[in-house]
Amino acid sequence: MKNILMTNVGFKKLKKKLNYLINIVRPKIIKEIIEARAHGDLKENSEYHSAKEQQSFIENKIKQFELKLSFAKIIDITKIPNNGTVLFGSTITILNLNKKKKITYRIVCDYESNIKKKLISVNSPIASNLIGSKINDIVFIKTPLKEIKYKILKIEHI
Template sequence: MSRIPMTVRGEQLLRDELQRLKTVDRPRIIAAIAEAREHGDLKENAEYHAAREQQGFCEGRIKEIEAKLSNAQIIDVSKLPNTGKVIFGTTVELFNIANDAAVTYCIVGDDEADLKVGKISVNSPIARALIGKEEGEVVVVQTPNGAVEYEVSGVEHIV
């Protein structure tokens, strides 16, 4: 199975979620199932079926997180040499040549990606186009709306 790149912070967030699922959510759901069973006939007991469905989602998420953590390749960006090139974990400032707009992205693992806060997945088209580039280089990114040209205006090794 392939390794899943992940920052130290991303690993910690997954471990925190796993801990919450196992120690808070799972016992709460088990208690809800037990309470629903006390109400009698399980065939027509909506509370019981809803709790069982929640249990399925919870157990599925636990297995998913455990699998990701077992295949994770934890990359501590602070220990990587600053080569000036765009690599996993770097923060990149881009200048859109067509509309003079500046954007900043941090390249992180799939689970950490959140465009609202400027974190993009290492597997996204823009991140794949940026990997290995240096400040001052022009990058052409293929988007659904056509090719977009960006100039790399800054590269920092902070997450």
Template sequence: MDKTPLTQRGADALREELKRLKSVERPRIIAAIEEARAHGDLKENAEYHAAKEEQGFIEGRIAEVEGKLGNAQVVDVAKVGAQAGGKIVFGATVEVADENTGDEFTYQIVGEDEADIKSGLLSFASPIARGLIGRVEGDVVDVAVPGGQRTLEVLAVRYE
């Protein structure tokens, strides 16, 4: 299986989530199950069944996060940027202008699990990122997006 690229910030966020799940959420749900058990008959105990279901979700998320971290290739953005020669690569922060509207946007190209378009974090697998990767400052790119065609001019490329 291929490694999945992840920025250091994304890897740190997953590690923090894993720590919270194991040290806060897991003990909380175990205590809730014990408390519900103390109420007696488990067949008709809604609190017990709800707590067991939540435990299943928490354990599933722990396994998912551990799998993502185990399969992650953490990318040092500054190091990759030094080798990129000004090209847009994974981890790059890119300023673009939409030639149709004149709007300017700043995106960082990140792993799929880190993507959050509202925060300017764009998955490397998204149509815009795929259109930008390999381009340099000054390039004009036509990108097919779900809403139609966009023409973007690359204004700046940074590696931070």
């Protein structure tokens, strides 16, 4: 597996979620399994089977998070000289030339992305087309319905 780019904030959030699963959720499910076993016959014990399913789901989540953290490469954008190029971690203001509308995004890892907070994944169509671009560049983004033109107005490394 290759490195997974993350901001320090994203790394800490993922670590916090992992700790929550390990220290809170896992023990709770184990307790539920023990209680369900006490009810006797496991063949028709829906509480037991439900708890075992939850356990399997949580254990898989824990493995996923541990794997992501083990391959995480934390990028501190503030330590990268701002040469006016869009990079992972950049905060960019772009103008949708089709709608004449400005929008600001920050390019983050998949795990951190949240469109409501204007955090877009580095792997999203918009970000992947913007990476490497400079101020005043025109970038074309193809969508299933049309092609959208964006002009890069501002690039910040904050």
